[in-house]
Amino acid sequence: xxxxxxxxxxLVISVLGLVFGALLGVTGRVFAVPSNPTVDALRxxxxxANCGACGFPGCDGYAAxxxxxxxxxxxxxxxxxxxxxxxxEIMGVSxxxxxxxxxxxxxxxxxxxxxxxxxxxxxxxxxAALVDNGTKACQYACLGLGTCERACPxxxxxxxxxxxxxxxxxEKCQGxxxxxxxxxxxxxxxxxxxxxxxxxxxxxxxGNALKEKCDKACVGCEACVKACxxxxxxxxxxxxxxxxxxxxxCMACADACPTGAMTADYEVRKExxxxxxxxxxCxxxxxxxxxxxxxxxxxxxxxxxxxCTGCGACAAKCPRKAIxxxxxxxxxxxxxxxxxxxxxPAAKPAAPAAAKEPEQKA
Amino acid sequence: MNQILTILIGSIFVNxxxxxxxxxxxxxxxxxxxxxxxxxxxxxxxxxxxxxxLVAYLVNAFLLVPFGLExxxxxxxxxxxxVLVQIVEMVLKKMAPSLYQALGVYLPLITTNxxxxxxxxxxxxxxxxxxxxxxxxxxxxxxxxxxICLFAGIRERLAVGNMPKWMEGFTGAxxxxxxxxxxxxxxxxLI
Numbered sequence: 001x002x003x004x005x006x007x008x009x010x011l012v013i014s015v016l017g018l019v020f021g022a023l024l025g026v027t028g029r030v031f032a033v034p035s036n037p038t039v040d041a042l043r044x045x046x047x048x049a050n051c052g053a054c055g056f057p058g059c060d061g062y063a064a065x066x067x068x069x070x071x072x073x074x075x076x077x078x079x080x081x082x083x084x085x086x087x088x089e090i091m092g093v094s095x096x097x098x099x100x101x102x103x104x105x106x107x108x109x110x111x112x113x114x115x116x117x118x119x120x121x122x123x124x125x126x127x128a129a130l131v132d133n134g135t136k137a138c139q140y141a142c143l144g145l146g147t148c149e150r151a152c153p154x155x156x157x158x159x160x161x162x163x164x165x166x167x168x169x170x171e172k173c174q175g176x177x178x179x180x181x182x183x184x185x186x187x188x189x190x191x192x193x194x195x196x197x198x199x200x201x202x203x204x205x206x207g208n209a210l211k212e213k214c215d216k217a218c219v220g221c222e223a224c225v226k227a228c229x230x231x232x233x234x235x236x237x238x239x240x241x242x243x244x245x246x247x248x249x250c251m252a253c254a255d256a257c258p259t260g261a262m263t264a265d266y267e268v269r270k271e272x273x274x275x276x277x278x279x280x281x282c283x284x285x286x287x288x289x290x291x292x293x294x295x296x297x298x299x300x301x302x303x304x305x306x307x308c309t310g311c312g313a314c315a316a317k318c319p320r321k322a323i324x325x326x327x328x329x330x331x332x333x334x335x336x337x338x339x340x341x342x343x344x345p346a347a348k349p350a351a352p353a354a355a356k357e358p359e360q361k362a
Numbered sequence: 363m364n365q366i367l368t369i370l371i372g373s374i375f376v377n378x379x380x381x382x383x384x385x386x387x388x389x390x391x392x393x394x395x396x397x398x399x400x401x402x403x404x405x406x407x408x409x410x411x412x413x414x415x416l417v418a419y420l421v422n423a424f425l426l427v428p429f430g431l432e433x434x435x436x437x438x439x440x441x442x443x444x445v446l447v448q449i450v451e452m453v454l455k456k457m458a459p460s461l462y463q464a465l466g467v468y469l470p471l472i473t474t475n476x477x478x479x480x481x482x483x484x485x486x487x488x489x490x491x492x493x494x495x496x497x498x499x500x501x502x503x504x505x506x507x508x509x510i511c512l513f514a515g516i517r518e519r520l521a522v523g524n525m526p527k528w529m530e531g532f533t534g535a536x537x538x539x540x541x542x543x544x545x546x547x548x549x550x551x552l553i
Contacts, residue, residue, distance in 0.1 A: 008429050016421065016438060020445040031452040033459075057466070126527075 038090065039067045045086040047078045051153065051176050066091065077101075077175035099244075102173040103148075103157060103180060104191040106202040106239075108263070109141035110163035114214035129184040138213040140203045142166055142187045151182035196249040196268055197242060201261040204238030211259065218261035227256035229290035230311075250311035252291070255332060269332070270310035270325040276301050278322035285314035285323060292337040306336030366497055369490075372553050373501035379477050380509040381546035386477035389468045390510055391535060395521075399464045400514035404507025406454070406469065408500060410446050411478050415499025417442050418482040419492050439482045440473075447473045477506060509546075513539060 043063040054075040056062040065071035066087060073087040080100075108114075119135040121127055125147035133139040144164035148157050156172035157179050159165070166179075170193055180188045191198060199218065203210060206220035224240050225233045232246035233253055240253070240262065254264035272294075274285070281299040291309055296302030304314075304323075309332060315323040379385045386407070393403040418439050426432055451469050454462045462469065472478060481502045485495040513535075520534050529537070 005430070009431050009434060012425055012429060012431060013434065013437065013441075016425065016441055020441060024445055024448055027449050027452055031456040033455050 036064075036067060039063050041090050042066050042087055045079065045083050045090070046076060047083065049078050049153075051078060051174075100193040101175045101190040102170050102193040103168045103175075103177075103188050104198055105142060105166045105168060105187055106189060106198070106200055107140070107142040107165055107185075107187045108200045108216040108261070109136055109138055109214045110144070110160070110165045113216045114138050114141055116164070126184045134185065136214075138203060138210075138217065140185060140187070140201075141214070142183075143185060147182050147184070148179035148188060151178045153178065192244045195242075195244055195247070197247065197251055197254055197262065197264045199240050199242065199261060200263045202239050206238060216260050219259060221258060223256040223258060224253035224262050227252045248311045248313070250291075250309035251332075252309050255309075255334065266331070269328055270312070271308045271328045271332075272304045272310065272312070272314050272323050273326050274302050274304055275322045275324070278320045280320055280322075282319065284317050284319065286338075288313045288317045292340075295338045305338065306330065306333035308332065365494065368553055369494060369498050370501045373498055374505035374508065375546075375549045376552050377505075378509055378546050378549075379480070379502050379506045380513075381543045383480070384543075385480045386475050386506055388471055389475060390506075390513065391532070391539070392471075393465065393468045394510055394514040394517050394535075396464075397511060397514045397518060399461075400510045401507070402461045403465055403468065404503070404510050406450060406465065407472060407475070407477065407506055408503035410443070410450055410472055411481055411503040411506075412496055412500040414439075414443050414446050414478050414482055415485055415495045416492070417446070419485060419490075419495040422486060423492075435483070435486060436479075439479055443478050443482070444473045477502070509542070513542065516542075 040063075043059060046059040046063060048059050050058040054062045054071075054077070056065050056071065056075075062071065062075065066073060073091060073093060074084045076083050076087075077100075115137040117132070117135045117137075119128055119131070121131065123145050125143045125145045128135045128143045128145055134141060135143055142165040144159050144166065146159045148166050149159055153176065154172050154174050156169045156174070157166055158169070160167045166187070173193075175190065177190060180190060187202065201214075201216060201218040203214075203217050204220075205217075208219055210217040210219050218239050220235070220238050222235060222240075225235060227233075229252065230246050230248055230250070232243045232248075233240050234243070235241070242253075251264040251266065251269055254262045254266075256262075272285075274294075279296075279301050281296060281301060283296065283298050283302070285302060286294045286296060289308075290311075290313065291307050293305045293308040294302050294314060295305060310325060310328070312325055315325055373379070377383060380387065380390050389403055389407070394400045421438050421442060422432075422435060426434055426438060447470060450472075451462070454465075454469065481499050484502075485498055488498075490498055516538055517535055520538070525534055
């Protein structure tokens with residue numbers, strides 16, 4: 001190939017490139033769209049994961065929506081409270097940090113509790129769920145084959161190798177809800193991250209027959225609903241539903257549950273302690289306590305008994321700030337509470353037989 | 363006149379770019395979730411393909427052929443197409459921001475869309491003159507628009523339908539596209 005040919009080719013393409021480049025430059029000037037500095041500033045705050053958990057198409061979409069006023073500042077679960085604060089500053093609004101929600105597993109059907117069938121098949125919960133009502137004795141169980149683990153982009157949910165059910169790492173969970181959508185058994189749901197009680201079974205059936213399938217099943221006895229003194233429990237679809245706005249974390253429901261389906265983080269349970277030096281015996285706390293766990297008459301020093309659940313209602317009410325919530329010394333003893341004075345039985349009327357006899361004799 | 367009609371029928375129905383030649387499958391699958399977006403995409407592609415055919419013909423006839431540089435057709439055409447798509451993007455961003463948002467990343471993907479390069483190469487291979495090249499470009503794009511709009515309509519219907527879980531999303535879409543392609547086979551032998 002002669003040098004002329006190569007040069008011609010190079011020249012032609014270069015000229016073409018230059019002409020088109022100039023054309024683009026001119027068009028760029030003519031059709032320039034000024035970029036909104038607010039949107040740029042908001043976009044800087046966002047983490048850039050483009051996960052879509054906020055409900056907008058990527059971080060750009062969310063920044064644009066907030067700038068237009070179509071969205072609130074707190075929707076980014078990945079950015080968290082820090083991001084929300086920065087965005088609130090830019091937009092000039094006060095940031096009310098919402099409750100952080102994390103994924104929650106509503107099943108304890110592992111090992112000894114729920115029998116496992118011998119499954120030889122595709123290692124995916126979607127496949128296992130199609131076979132014979134699932135591969136565990138309870139058809140609502142977590143199948144432990146890792147579909148949720150694979151769906152999580154933050155490495156926050158794992159299948160426990162011994163238990164073979166899903167376990168969520170609350171610190172890593174960003175609340176993107178991808179695992180909730182991926183689970184074919186609907187075992188996962190979003191619950192507040194700071195909760196201390198949760199229902200760990202979502203079997204809607206009732207009756208003790210359920211315990212044959214899993215001994216940690218919720219049998220629908222409603223003992224928890226009755227045990228709750230704060231109105232936080234109700235039954236929905238055959239399982240209890242906790243209203244976390246009302247729940248104070250007393251764990252009385254978990255105490256009352258006969259099967260252990262209602263689980264609580266007992267390690268963080270507190271107990272009330274009354275500082276005897278500060279207590280003046282005003283009985284405000286005894287009236288507050290819904291568990292009859294504080295004894296003491298008026299003007300007497302009050303004492304907290306073993307039935308205390310650590311709900312903290314008394315500490316909030318004490319006018320002398322004499323009550324502190326401290327780590328428990330012993331597990332809760334439901335029976336160690338204030339004994340109510342026995343009610344005297346009504347006086348029986350005179351025995352009618354004694355009245356009849358004199359009549360017969362006469 | 364006869365030739366123009368043949369080109370029109372041929373490019374729109376018989377040799378439909380998406381259904382028979384399988385060009386432009388990326389936007390075909392990516393932008394066909396809603397009918398409005400699909401139509402907008404179709405219009406953008408029509409404009410790009412018509413103008414690209416025109417400019418490509420001019421570049422080929424006046425720059426490449428006289429200097430014996432036919433082997434540079436691919437590069438030159440891609441240059442032309444890339445510039446055109448950039449211009450379309452800038453114009454859309456200014457004039458129709460909602461369409462720009464809706465098309466998203468699929469707008470610059472028209473550049474790498476083999477349909478546009480394909481039609482430019484086709485014009486050269488068939489030896490069309492300027493008028494016929496532009497007509498072929500526009501007609502092919504209209505055929506593409508037809509197929510993408512039909513597909514979008516079906517997909518909108520599938521989205522609200524009662525599909526088994528394994529058939530949701532792309533699975534159902536691809537099976538549908540395949541069936542559509544079989545249906546378009548019916549035009550064979552028309553011209």
